[in-house]
Structures are given as C-alpha cells and as structure tokens.
Amino acid sequence: MDALLKVNGVSKRYGFKQTLDNVSFDIGSGKIIGLLGPNGSGKSTLMQMIAGLTPTTAGEISVMGKKVGRETRSLISYMPDRPMTENWMKVKDAVAFYKDFYADFNVEKALEMLDFMNLDAKSSVSVLSKGMNERLQLTLALSRNVNLYLLDEPIGGVDPVARGKILDAIVRFYSEDSSLIICTHLVRDMERIFDEVMFLNNGSITLYEEVESIRMKHGRSVDDMFKEVFGE
C-alpha cells in the first residue's frame, strides 16, 4: 500500500514561467514508468526534483516515506541527460569514481554491463561517441543498488539500431523490486518496456495509465495517443 514515490502538489516556477503546476502522483514498486512529454514540458525538471537536485516551489516529494533530500540520496540513482563523467577519465576511472562515491555501487554488475555494452574499460570517455557515452551513463546509473532509478532520455542520442541494445540492457539489468522512471519523447521505441505511462503536458500530468490498458481500451498504441495529445 505504501507508495515507493509520492509526489504531492508539486509546483515549480522559474521567474514568471510556471514549469510544473500542482503535480501529484504515486508510484509503486517493481514498475517501469514512462514519463512522456515533448521538449520543454517539464520532464527533466520533475526528474531533478525527485532526485533532490532542484528544490520545489511548492508541494512535497517523498521516497519510501522519506522527504527527498540528503536521506533519499541512497535510495535514488539518477542518470541525467548530460553526462556526469569528466573528459579526462577513462571508462574504468568513471567506474572507480562511482564506486568511491556511492557505497551501494556494484562493480561486478558494472563490469558485466560494460561487457554487454561492448564498452572497453580502457577507452577515454572523451573519445566515446554520443551513443557509447549513453551506454556508459546507463551502466553507471543501473549499477547502483537502489530503490528508484531515474533515467532522463536514455536513448536520446542513439541511432535506431543501437536503441534496441539499450532497451535490452535496461530490461536485462534493472532489479525487479525497484522502480524505474524513464523520461523520453521517443515513445514508439520505448513503449513496450513500460508498465505505465504518464503524459506531462505544459506542467501538468494529463494521463497516467497502464500501457496494456491503453491498448485494450482504446485499441491503439501509446505513440498514437501521444501524437494525438501533443500533435500540432
């Protein structure tokens, strides 16, 4: 009954711009949730607030009953849409950096994932292509042992062929009792790995539903729904 994540009446204002407006939802354990919306809909802001990196203007967020902040750092792993690694690093330095930084980091899992991703531990981070860098960031984020994973556009910079590999890795390596929130605008490529999706439209959640029930009730894909809601 206890939600893993509770977002209650959360708003965010930057100057005059209302980025998020009174957003509330709960997320249970063992779910992969798609947070969907066009660019600028407030997805990344919401993710950053759940990660405890950006303060809310109003409302409250809690993870496993704890208000987001210092205490929830060990419960959440966040993959930002911009790399967190430094250019001087080699892949193995990035892994060592995470291991030093997070007590819950699983090196064995990281090495297994690197192998699966065809990433060479000796390559320099600076020479990795955008797609390979995304694979590295995903490896680092998923190798932590936490309750909630936040992935911001994990397939944003990858060509369609390589997307499959990333999806494969997400399904293969996420731990089943934790939950994942993945934000993306590439709905068609990702909808099959979601349990539930949320549409974020101009700072409000306009739909929060099980993916299979969308298909069953409306006889259409999440992508079609998405296009109808956000199409111009």
Add this chain to the structure above:
Amino acid sequence: MSIEFDNNLPIYLQIMNHIKRQIVSGLLQPGDKIPSVRELAADLQINPNTIQRTFQELEREEVVETKRGLGRYVTSEESKIMAIKKEMAGDLLHQFIHGMQELGFKNQDIVTIVKEAVTADGGKDQKGANLDGRIAEG
C-alpha cells in the same frame, strides 16, 4: 526469437499467440522448458511484467505448467495442443470466411474457391506436405 509487435494491440496477447504458434508448429515440443520471464523480456525487449502476465494467462489456459523451482514447461497433454491448434485454425477460418462474405461471396462459392485453391496448391507444395500432414492428422 523475433516477433513483429503491433503496438496498437495488447502485447501480452501477441506473445501468447506467438508461443502457441510455436507449440502448434512443433518448434516448442510437449514438455519443453520455456524461457524465464527475464530471458524472454530481454530477448524481446518487453516489460517483464507483461511477460509475467503472458505466462500467467498461458498457465490459466493450461498451455504451460509450472514445476516448482524448475521453471515453466509446455504441457505434455496432446489433447491440449490439439485444442490450441483447432482454436487457431478456427480463428483463421472465421477471419477468412468473414472477409470473403464481405467481398460478396456466397458460402457455396467460398467452398468451391477453397477447393480449387487447395488442389492448385497441393501440386507445387510437396515440401510443406510433411508439416501440413501433421496438422491435418489432428
């Protein structure tokens, strides 16, 4: 294993049909072990809970059975497999007949057309006879 999914239809139903088809065509034999939830989810790049649901439904229909601690297996009951075969054939037939009726064919015409088509096909389709033969026996 690869399936072309239609995102407009519930995925668990599509995977159920896919597995049933594999059983009917003999790709999965009675008593064969089927992949774990995690394996199949990763192979198909599908949400694991969706796969879980697929397996639950297949269990409910007694197409697969779970042996505690060992995994899931295709049913060994030939009669069950026959039943799936008939069900799938029934679906195909229903679709076909419905389509033909929509085109304005009368039932008698449909029978004639099918008869002719089967005769014409039979001559050049000797290779498929083995598989077809097995299905026909059912």
